[in-house]
Amino acid sequence: MTEYNFLAFDIGATSGRAIVGTLSNDKFEVKEINRFPNSMVELHGRYYWNIYALYTSLLESLAICSRQKITLHSIGIDTWGVDFGYIAPDGSLLGLPRSYRDPYTEGAPEDFFKQMSREEVYKRTGIQVMPFNTLYQLFRSGTDTFVPQKNAAKILFIPDLLAYMLTGRMVCEYTIASTSQLLNPQTYSFDSDLLKSVGVSSSLMSPVIMPGTLIGRLSPSISRRTGTGEIPVIAVAGHDTASAVAAVPASTPHFAYLNSGTWSLMGIEVDTPIINKESYTNNFTNEGGVEGTIRFLKNITGMWILERCRDEWMRTGLNYSYQDMERMAEQSNFSSLINPDDPRFANPESMLKEIAAYCEETGQQAPASEAEYVHCIFYSLANRYKEVLGMLSSMSPFEIKQLHVIGGGSQNKLLNRLTANATNIPVIAGPSEATAIGNCLIQAKSAGLLTDRWDIRRLIAASFPLQTFRPQ
Known part of the structure; x- marks a missing residue:
């Protein structure tokens, strides 16, 4: 009986988890192997994500898998949306990513709409206007002359940034990019006029890839440090809600x-x-x-x-x-x-x-x-x-x-x-663990073990207890 183990890193705004999903024939189950905190760092009135602490927690989770003799088939990362990090021309990270909870974007949409109307922005992107969307973060950082933005060669959304730290490969996954209010939902590409309006060159954005695409493999140094080997890292549905919706039974x-x-x-x-x-x-x-x-x-x-x-x-x-x-x-x-x-x-x-x-x-x-x-x-x-x-x-x-x-x-x-x-x-x-389950099974689909999202959903309905509440 062939057994496949998929490691899902599911990271939310308050905590993250490493969950192993095991697929054996028509049986699928998940097990949490590590849980770690994720919190904002306040410094001089600005709020950041401690991406280095998250990176360390990912390595710790990989080492736990190695110690528990769990042979991993692949790895996937999903997180919350809109936030991102700046990458320098030499590949280094330009500071900590700003948090969407940072009040610096308060009033930013209204200021931005002075140069492009609210209706036009929605027509181009179809995205709900929320002050913390990537569009308004970039707009406010530009007007504030935020140094990391001024010196960036690339912008990576959080799951893509963590994948880059693990593999050295820079990609832009579709579902996480779609939360930015910068993506055209018909062409699956970034709107050059919107990028220009916030002073960002199109070259800062990597080409969009679809869930299930191979990003790369764990770097040799991480493989040696964690004892896991050079495991494939898959671009799952990087936005946590997208992974969760894939798991709706x-x-x-x-x-x-x-x-x-x-x-x-x-x-x-x-x-x-x-x-x-x-x-x-x-x-x-x-x-x-x-x-x-x-x-x-x-x-x-x-x-x-x-x-x-x-x-x-x-x-x-x-x-x-x-x-x-x-x-x-x-x-x-x-x-x-x-x-x-x-x-x-x-x-x-x-x-x-x-x-x-x-x-x-x-x-x-x-x-x-x-x-x-x-x-x-x-x-x-x-x-x-x-x-x-x-x-x-x-x-x-x-x-x-x-x-x-x-x-x-x-x-x-x-x-x-x-x-x-x-x-x-x-x-x-x-299921309550829908995001991690979706993450794992998108990896399984990438491996050729499942055919489509409906095949994923059939497996989930058969593998997890569901409860129905009827209106009274």
Whole structure:
């Protein structure tokens, strides 16, 4: 019996994981072998990602595989979108990548639209306008004369940057590039006028490659250091949501998905971009998916709000698990709601104070206990999911018959029930490790072991437990 092991590095905005997916005939399973932190570094009022700490964690994970005698077939990396690093002409990294949470892009879209209209930018890219998009990061760095940008020879998005650090090869993967608001979704290439408008030469961007492409192999020095050998590194769907959507265990195209985590991303999978007046007005985005598909979706602030509240409680000695918080919300009769996508919840000094202030300013009762805060957040998320699904249904080329909830939030049974009731369609929850699973199975497809994304989905549906929540 032939066994194949694929290593997925799945890195989010707060932590990263190394997960081994093992495929043996028609059986597939995953095992976490390492978990490591990922946090922003604040220096002189700027916020950066410690890319060197992430690189060290990747090497540590490879060494763990070697010590555990896990023979790896290939490696894939997925991360959050929009952020990037600058590469010097000699190949060295020009400082730490800036974080999308850095407030330097506040107001940047409005300033940029003075030279190219909002409508024109959306027409060219089909991407939801968000202040931290790569387009506005480059625009603000240019107007601020940010030295790394001025001296860069190449720009690499985070998964491509980490792959470069492992292999020495520079590529630009389609799904991660599509988050930038610089890519034309019809031609799969960067818009030269947009690049020019932010003072960036087209030569700084590498040619776009599709998920499943071989980037290169681990460098000889890393192979010796970790004991793993010169393993192939595959360009999977580098944007974590794209890898997650590849793992939606759907049997027909008539589905919507909700990738529930720090961010909640709700959308559908289509073959061509949806760029029209309604999608523009509703601020929906057209991002890249596997096999050249489009993820037509909207970003919704998700568990970020709850995580920030939880952090504040932990600093006072109150350590609530997610199971604790589910029970707290169920036992509360609180009724106030917030709009999770209000910009005030992006990165406030105190999320608790911001929620209370929002309720008071909108004539609602402010939460008075931890349980009431959790109740407010869960019910507000379900209400927002209902609103976004309504918009999505009006623009979808097909009837949406079910909602697949994937990611860590799929384990939240209360929120799943609330979402089914709010949207009035069945909610199918799982798998919770969708991003890492998609990462691994894109590698398996690259190896010729699976035929297409539907073959991937059939395998996932047969390999992982799913739970259905019907509206009541």
